[in-house]
Amino acid sequence: MRGFKALTPIAEAQKVVLSALRHTPTVERIPTPSAVGLYAAEDVASPIDVPPFDRAAFDGYAVRSADTLGASRTNPILLRIVGKVLPGGEYPSELKPGEAVEIATGAPLPKGADAVVPYEEAAARGEYVEVYKPVPVFYYVSRRGEDVAAGEVVVKKGRRIKPWDVGVLTSVGIREVSVFKISAAIISTGNELVELEDAPPPPGKIVNSTRHVISALLRELGAESFYLGLVPDDEEAIYNAVREALAKFDIVITTGGVSVGEPDYVIKAVSRLRPEVLVHGIAARPGRPNSAAVVRGKPIVMLSGFPVASIVGFEVFVKPIILHMVGAKEEPAPVVRAVLTRRVTTPINVRSFVRVRVFRKGGVLYAEPLAVTGSGVLSTLTRGNGLLVIPENREGYDEGDEVDVILLAPVEDA
Numbered sequence: 001m002r003g004f005k006a007l008t009p010i011a012e013a014q015k016v017v018l019s020a021l022r023h024t025p026t027v028e029r030i031p032t033p034s035a036v037g038l039y040a041a042e043d044v045a046s047p048i049d050v051p052p053f054d055r056a057a058f059d060g061y062a063v064r065s066a067d068t069l070g071a072s073r074t075n076p077i078l079l080r081i082v083g084k085v086l087p088g089g090e091y092p093s094e095l096k097p098g099e100a101v102e103i104a105t106g107a108p109l110p111k112g113a114d115a116v117v118p119y120e121e122a123a124a125r126g127e128y129v130e131v132y133k134p135v136p137v138f139y140y141v142s143r144r145g146e147d148v149a150a151g152e153v154v155v156k157k158g159r160r161i162k163p164w165d166v167g168v169l170t171s172v173g174i175r176e177v178s179v180f181k182i183s184a185a186i187i188s189t190g191n192e193l194v195e196l197e198d199a200p201p202p203p204g205k206i207v208n209s210t211r212h213v214i215s216a217l218l219r220e221l222g223a224e225s226f227y228l229g230l231v232p233d234d235e236e237a238i239y240n241a242v243r244e245a246l247a248k249f250d251i252v253i254t255t256g257g258v259s260v261g262e263p264d265y266v267i268k269a270v271s272r273l274r275p276e277v278l279v280h281g282i283a284a285r286p287g288r289p290n291s292a293a294v295v296r297g298k299p300i301v302m303l304s305g306f307p308v309a310s311i312v313g314f315e316v317f318v319k320p321i322i323l324h325m326v327g328a329k330e331e332p333a334p335v336v337r338a339v340l341t342r343r344v345t346t347p348i349n350v351r352s353f354v355r356v357r358v359f360r361k362g363g364v365l366y367a368e369p370l371a372v373t374g375s376g377v378l379s380t381l382t383r384g385n386g387l388l389v390i391p392e393n394r395e396g397y398d399e400g401d402e403v404d405v406i407l408l409a410p411v412e413d414a
Contacts, residue, residue: 007283009392010316010351013292017317018324020277022297025180025250025325032169035161037222038179039326044155046172049145054109058140061100061122061129062091062113068134076123076130085110100129109141116140148172158327160222180326182223184318185245186214189257189266190305191233210255210310214303217314223251223322233257239269246273246298251321256305258289266302267291275300283392285352287312292321299325308381312353334407336386338367344388345396352390355380358405361414367405385409 027041056062063079071077079100085091087106095101095112103109103116115135123130148154154168155161161179169177193208194201201207208230215225226249231241238257245252257266258280267280275293282290290313291302301317303310323330338358346352356367367388370380386405390396397403 007281007288007350008279009283009349013279013282014316014320016277017279017292017294017299018320020294020297021299021321021324023250023299023325025182027178028181029176029178032174032177033166035177035179036163036166038161038181039222039328040155040157040159040161041178041180041326043153043157044169044174044177045151045153046148047150047174048148048172049150050148050172051142051144051146054138054144055142056103056105056107056109056116056140057142058116058118059105060103060116060118060120060140061131062095062103062110063100063115063117063131063135064095064097064113065115065135065137065139067097068115068117068131071131071134073132076132078125078128078130081124081127081129083110100131114138114141158329160328160331182251182322182326183249184218184223184225184322185249185252186211186218186225186227187231187238187241187245187252187254188227188229188305189231189233189238189254193230193256193305195230208255210303210305210307213307214253214255214310214314214318217311217318221319221322233265235265235269238265239272242266242269242300243273246295246300250325251298251318252300253318254300254302255310256303258291258302258304270295270300270302273300282313282316283350284312284316285346285350287316287353290316292317308355311381335404336365336407336411337402338365338386338405340388340397340399340401340403341366341368343396343399344369344390346390346394348395349392351392352396354388354390355384356386356388356405357384357412358386358407359412359414365411366414367403381408385412 068077082099083091084102085107086104090108091101091110095110101110114137117131117135121133155165188208188211194205195208199207218225231237254266257264270293273295275295277294280291281288287309289304293300299321303313344354355370358367370384385408388405
């Protein structure tokens with residue numbers, strides 16, 4: 001990687017890029033069931049109480065709690081059963097002293113009742129019920145607004161909407177929600193590339209797999225990708241492609257051409273756009289060529305053409321940028337503690353991303369490093385199921401060390 005005068009630490013690179021962003025994606029109103037995986041563009045408050053009335057939280061008898069005072073097994077209180085109410089129905093009259101109404105879970109509490117005696121604490125005796133225990137006010141009663149109160153924010157701006165959010169939103173009658181529609185342009189560079197449709201590639205050419213990796217990562221993140229095609233290793237062509245994409249999309253992502261070799265023209269082309277911020281090269285392994293710029297408040301991310309390195313660049317730049325633009329927080333990744341099966345050595349002052357295979361043997365989790373170097377060895381991500389991130393202040397880990405591993409797939413058995 002000759003020619004990099006200095007590599008920017010990841011934390012510093014992220015800070016300067018995010019601080020320069022001023023662009024916000026467009027907002028669109030869509031049906032609530034279609035919003036799964038997208039980011040809420042505003043706080044959504046419930047227009048109603050849930051439940052909308054006091055209801056039974058247990059099968060039994062709706063009563064006036066004052067009528068049960070002094071009840072016991074040896075001295076039960078006798079109440080007259082005057083009706084029955086099921087979910088979706090209601091008792092038409094007000095409950096009077098000395099009366100009880102048989103009630104099912106979820107049914108609305110009769111007017112005048114303030115508690116439910118479960119079947120287990122009572123016994124029917126013809127037209128009457130014996131109550132064996134005094135019950136307090138609202139005993140086994142789900143109060144109106146107990147789940148969601150009218151005016152309560154049920155989904156906050158920036159939250160990525162989950163299936164259970166759709167359940168809550170629809171239960172309170174929200175038919176449509178405003179979401180951010182994030183558009184990402186992908187531009188691939190490299191005279192050595194051919195598209196998947198042209199596979200198998202002719203001699204000297206390789207399939208443009210990185211484009212599909214980035215598109216899939218964007219989709220997983222809740223953004224829509226637009227592939228703008230292959231651009232030759234030509235500064236003017238790259239400049240025009242990026243400039244036009246920047247005017248139409250929320251974020252522009254390029255792949256390839258960001259190192260310091262003869263055909264690497266992307267940095268030169270982007271520099272002509274007079275960016276407020278330009279980071280060329282980060283202290284990561286793999287992924288040193290990954291770069292980013294901000295032009296008139298909009299982000300341009302220049303990823304390595306090598307698949308694994310581009311994934312690192314996506315995590316370092318693209319994900320934080322998109323989350324920042326919509327005001328979202330990063331969702332936690334599953335992390336396990338595992339024993340390293342062999343030593344891993346990495347350079348100091350560089351954050352290293354080591355692909356590992358996590359497996360269980362004798363009740364213990366182990367992490368087997370698959371590759372320490374090689375930014376294009378994409379197969380290690382499919383053969384492996386975890387990622388070991390080694391921070392900048394370490395030179396690696398020894399065999400037998402316990403390390404935190406980010407799980408990418410289920411743990412295997414040895």
